[in-house]
Amino acid sequence: MKPTGLLGGSFNPAHGGHRAISLFAMDALGLDELWWLVSPGNPLKDGAKDMAPLSARLASARRQARRSRIRPTAIERELGTRYTVDTLEKLIRRYPKRQFVWIMGADNLGQFHRWKAWRRIARHIVIAVIARPGYDDDALAAPAMAWLRRFVRPVSQSRNWTDWRPPALVLLRFRPDPRSATSLRRDNPSWHLAFRSTASRDPVTRRRIP
Numbered sequence: 001m002k003p004t005g006l007l008g009g010s011f012n013p014a015h016g017g018h019r020a021i022s023l024f025a026m027d028a029l030g031l032d033e034l035w036w037l038v039s040p041g042n043p044l045k046d047g048a049k050d051m052a053p054l055s056a057r058l059a060s061a062r063r064q065a066r067r068s069r070i071r072p073t074a075i076e077r078e079l080g081t082r083y084t085v086d087t088l089e090k091l092i093r094r095y096p097k098r099q100f101v102w103i104m105g106a107d108n109l110g111q112f113h114r115w116k117a118w119r120r121i122a123r124h125i126v127i128a129v130i131a132r133p134g135y136d137d138d139a140l141a142a143p144a145m146a147w148l149r150r151f152v153r154p155v156s157q158s159r160n161w162t163d164w165r166p167p168a169l170v171l172l173r174f175r176p177d178p179r180s181a182t183s184l185r186r187d188n189p190s191w192h193l194a195f196r197s198t199a200s201r202d203p204v205t206r207r208r209i210p
C-alpha cells in the first residue's frame with residue numbers, strides 16, 4: 001500500500017504555507033505522495049464572491065507544487081463530489097493500492113463538526129492536524145474534539161499511522177507558518193488574472209486539464 005496524503009482545500013490561491021506544511025507532513029508521516037484536492041467549491045463557502053475559478057486555483061497549486069511529490073488534482077470535479085465524505089468513499093474504492101491519510105490545518109478542525117458525516121470521515125481515514133498560528137487553542141476546544149479526543153495518538157508514533165485503525169488523530173507540531181490565502185487576496189484581489197491554465201494532464205487522473 002502506498003502511503004498517500006490528502007490535503008483538501010480551496011487553494012484560492014495556493015501559497016507557500018500549503019507547500020511548507022505539505023513537505024513537513026510528507027516527512028512526518030513517511031508519505032509516498034501528497035495529493036492536493038483543489039475543491040470545485042467548499043460546501044461551507046457556497047457563493048463566496050472572492051472565489052476564483054477552479055482553473056486558476058489549480059494553476060496556482062501547480063506552480064506551488066513544482067519539483068516535489070505534491071500532486072495538485074481537480075479529481076473532485078471528475079468524481080462529481082463536493083463533500084469530503086463522498087470524495088473519500090470514491091477514492092478508497094478507486095485506489096485500493098493506496099492508504100490515505102487526511103491532512104488539515106488547525107482552523108479546519110475548528111469547523112470539522114459542521115462537515116457532512118464528519119464522524120464517518122474519521123472512521124474511514126486517519127487524520128493528521130497541523131498547527132496553525134492563531135487557531136491551535138480553538139481547535140483543541142473544537143466541538144468535534146469532544147468526540148475525537150479519545151482517538152488522539154502520540155505524535156512520536158506518527159510514522160506508524162498506516163498501522164492505526166481509524167478513528168485515529170495525530171496533532172503534528174510544525175514551525176508555525178502565518179501565510180494564508182486571505183492575506184494574499186487582500187494584497188492582490190485580482191491574483192487569478194496572472195494564472196492562465198496551460199493545457200496539461202492531471203497528475204492523478206491523467207486526464208487533460210482544460
Ligand SMILES: Nc1ncnc2c1ncn2[C@@H]1O[C@H](COP(=O)(O)OP(=O)(O)OP(=O)(O)O)[C@@H](O)[C@H]1O
Nearest residue numbers: 008009010011017104105108132177179180181182
Ligand atoms: N499556514 C498554514 N498553516 C497550517 N495549515 C494551513 C496553512 N495554510 C493553509 N493550511 C491548511 O491547508 C488547507 C487548505 O487551506 P486553504 O486552501 O483554505 O488555504 P487558507 O490559507 O486557509 O485559505 P483562506 O485564508 O482563504 O481560508 C486547510 O486544511 C488549511 O487549514
Ligand SMILES: O=C(O)c1ccc[n+]([C@@H]2O[C@H](COP(=O)([O-])O)[C@@H](O)[C@H]2O)c1
Nearest residue numbers: 008009010039042044083084085115116
Ligand atoms: O464535506 C464537508 O462538509 C466539508 C465542509 C467544509 C470543507 N470541506 C473540505 O475541507 C477542505 C478545506 O477547505 P477550505 O476551503 O477550508 O480550504 C476542502 O477539501 C473542502 O472540500 C468539506
